[in-house]
Amino acid sequence: MLRLFLIRFILPLIAFLVIRYILKNLLGSSGSSVPAARDGKEDEVHAGGELKRDPVCGTYVAVNSAVTKKVDGREIHFCSVACRDKYSVA
Numbered sequence: 001m002l003r004l005f006l007i008r009f010i011l012p013l014i015a016f017l018v019i020r021y022i023l024k025n026l027l028g029s030s031g032s033s034v035p036a037a038r039d040g041k042e043d044e045v046h047a048g049g050e051l052k053r054d055p056v057c058g059t060y061v062a063v064n065s066a067v068t069k070k071v072d073g074r075e076i077h078f079c080s081v082a083c084r085d086k087y088s089v090a
Contacts, residue, residue, distance in 0.1 A: 052077035056086050 051060040059079040066077035067084045078084040 054079045054083050056083040059083075 049062045049064045061079040068075050
């Protein structure tokens with residue numbers, strides 16, 4: 001029973017994994033798993049600076065990368081456009 005299990009399932013699985021490993025290494029440059037760069041602002045990462053708390057979701061966001069909205073003469077910082085759009089003055 002164990003011998004049948006080894007022959008039918010384990011050995012083909014090991015062979016598949018070995019072949020996959022070899023093909024992945026041979027074709028590694030064309031099958032890169034690194035995503036391509038996009039031109040959207042949401043993809044930019046800014047390090048450092050003062051942090052402000054998003055009043056909608058509570059996330060802390062750097063001032064230099066925050067989405068802002070002026071309310072009653074003061075600037076409110078948001079983590080995303082979606083949070084800015086959800087914000088309502090109570």
